[in-house]
Amino acid sequence: MIxxxxxxxxxxxxxxxxxxxxWTIVFLAVLVTFPLYMSNYYLYLFSLMMVYVIVSVGLNILVGSTGQISLGHAGFFAIGAYGTVILMTSLSLPFFVAIIAAAFIAAFFGFVLGLPALRLEGPYLTIATLAFGLAIMHIIGHTEFFGGRQGLVAPALDIGVPQLGWSYVLDSMISKYYLVLIFTIIMxxxxxxxxxxxAxxxxxxxxxSDIAAxxxxxxxxxxxxxxFATSAFFAGVGGGLFAFVLGFFDPFTFNLILSVIFIVMIVVGGLGSVMGSISGAILITYLMYDLFKNVDEVPVVGALLVAFSQQFMTITGMDNFNYIAVGLVMIGIMLFEPLGLFGGWIRLKKYWKTWPF
Amino acid sequence: MGYFSVENLSISFGGLKAVDGISFSVEKNEIFSIIGPNGSGKTTIFNLISGIYKPDSGAVMMEGENMVGKTPDHVALKGIARTFQNIELFKNATVMDNLMLGRHMHMNTGLFGGAFMFGKRSKAAKEEVKHREEVEKIIDFLELQSVRDSFVGSLAYGKRKLVEVGRALALEPKVMLLDEPSAGMNTEEKDDLNIWIKDIREDYNMTILLIEHDMNMIMGISDRVFAMQQGQKITLGTPQEVQKHPEVIKAYLGEEEIG
Structure with missing residues (x-):
């Protein structure tokens, strides 16, 4: 092409x-008209996907682009969620002010965590960030002010300024979906x-090459x-939205597994690429939340899997199969496409352009 | 006291005196070469000048200001750019991005300005375009047009060396430290580099410190040559003087055994 x-x-x-x-317009049109033909459950799932898209895009700036690692992003995510809710309930700040403020608080913690990162590398940095994530979870879990182990219930999502008499409450899943969509596009x-x-x-x-830099x-x-601060800011915004998508959350939502899942999202999607973060977040969220939800309806294998799970793993559901699926996808990506989904896409495009050679 | 000078510079690694009381002074707009056998401390001098190592004693003076104790990024801000012997480029970025990174310290948009680069009229977009124009001049100058959008990791060794020179040039420095720029180049590329280094001096009004092993190149373009061995000075003079100096011949060729 010329x-x-x-x-x-x-x-x-x-x-x-x-x-x-x-294609951007087509994609957006699909997203915008989504609520017309989808159930509330899928709106919830899509909102969750978009929240994770925000977090993984931010995490990829840190891990993929800057080459630092963080296993503590669930901590920033928690700061965003708790910060937004508490700023709204305790200081009665409007939603938009609260979520931005909470994201800046997360960014500040990111900056603080970035300081030891100046001296640490590789596994040592991994451990330091991991400790940070766990510390945040336990500090929140043991402080009454943050709701302790019981967690918090998100207040009504009022996107106006109630103090000025201008109030606009988003209570349906559809309206929350659109709010998350707008935030995701901007981020x-x-x-x-x-x-x-x-930057x-x-x-x-x-x-x-840090020496050449x-x-x-x-x-x-x-x-x-x-x-670190930028990445934490994204996680903070994601956390603020997450609080309202879920409506209720406790400190153990933000556990180590969540931090690992964030890393899995960007590794599967493709390190250092925004498109990779998006696709990785969508795929992994789907695998984690939706894949085995209706497994018993699958002919033949479904019933067997359910029986297997109840016999050997958990009687409550198919959660373990989700983790197995994520693990298999992760191994597959490492073996066949180390550059992630984005790398695969680039290869496909090249193949298409040069076909049949 | 010249425009740029190194005064009594010393550093030792363990018991080894890598650079031992080296002093020289470079005039503005001069091409000043440093020669010496492998391990004689040439690159160490560059590392001391650019702030990567901290000397045990001595000073690096530029326009009356001491560079010792400054971090490498501050030294760069003062107008000293360098290339590396073993190429330190940003491998997973394009040639264009590498050169744009050379413009880093001349750019003013911060993270927020960049984040909201929406539309042609935004401050960030204007600045990007402005610096892109500067980078295009360098691309034209070094004839890098064909590899503009290639990833540096995929380029031939000689081209990478050139991109590194381009990146140093993009800093608009006053003094440029070139560490074996011709290593790994073929004869044709070396001839071109010869001309470019002279052009850089003329067109950009640059002072150049050069480490080289290629004697033809050294003799062809240097104004003065500084020869060293085992961290110590042998001699300093015009290329012809240094070439004839018995200690230099000894250092390079060994002792004469048979009459």
């Missing part, structure tokens, strides 16, 4: 070609832009902590 670009701006545009514009665009500009390039530079004038201290 490159018909005439201005440098065309290289950094959000929509580089008509094809991208077309994804913001992530794409960050990665295309000065994003500096992150990649630190990942590829330093001699071209990149302040390592600043950009490493900034990557």
């Amino acid at each position: 490159n018909m670009k005439r201005a440098y701006y065309e290289d950094i545009e959000l929509f580089k070609s008509g094809t991208i514009v077309f 994804v665009l913001v992530a794409i832009n960050i990665l295309k500009t000065k 994003g390039r500096a992150f990649v530079a630190i990942r590829d 330093e001699v071209i004038g990149i302040n390592l201290t600043m950009y490493k902590t900034l990557a």
